[in-house]
Amino acid sequence: DIQLTQSPSFLSASVGDRVTITCRASQDISFYLAWYQQKLGKAPKLLIYSASTLQSGVPSRFSGSGSGTEFSLTISSLQPEDFATYFCQQLNNYPLTFGGGTKLEIK
């Protein structure tokens, strides 16, 4: 199975900050990686797919990059509504797997 390691697990930041979350895959997954945002008590929301394609309706302050085994999600200027937990997911091989999550908290 492909393991996805997200870092950091917790991130404390302020409104207006630029933050980056990384996701490392245990083997090459090409560009088959997605990023989701989940707020407490809600379903996940797709932000990025194919490593760098912004899902329709998602603000442009979110961006993704990477291929192979190293990926990142960047939020260019944090807004109050961005404080949530973020997960990566690989879709290259079954079983599909998620990263452990990064909880983004207000400093």
Add this chain to the structure above:
Amino acid sequence: EVQLVESGGGLVQPGGSLRLSCGASGFIFKTYWMSWVRQAPGKGLEWVANIKQDGSEKYYVDSVKGRFTISRDNAQDSLYLQMNSLRAEDTAMYFCARNGISRQWPNSDWGRGTLVTVSS
């Protein structure tokens, strides 16, 4: 507007069974891969199963193989998850999610989830 509404969750004893349902609307159901994803209380996301548009391909996480069965009824725009031999570790919120036209498409739309609790 895409809508996915799960139902069928509840409290069940270890070894018991439940059948989850997901009603879909707002899109042409029969043209999309569909998924079940679960989340144990306070934990991360775990993909459970996928099913192809016509039901000819199904994939499962190892921990549910032989116990869970994903299925769909395209005439009723519905997705199902039959869960047998339930264990305490199956306790989770179960989400129905829409993929894309190919199996490598992510989950673009999600339901609110239905809670399954396995306990004596």
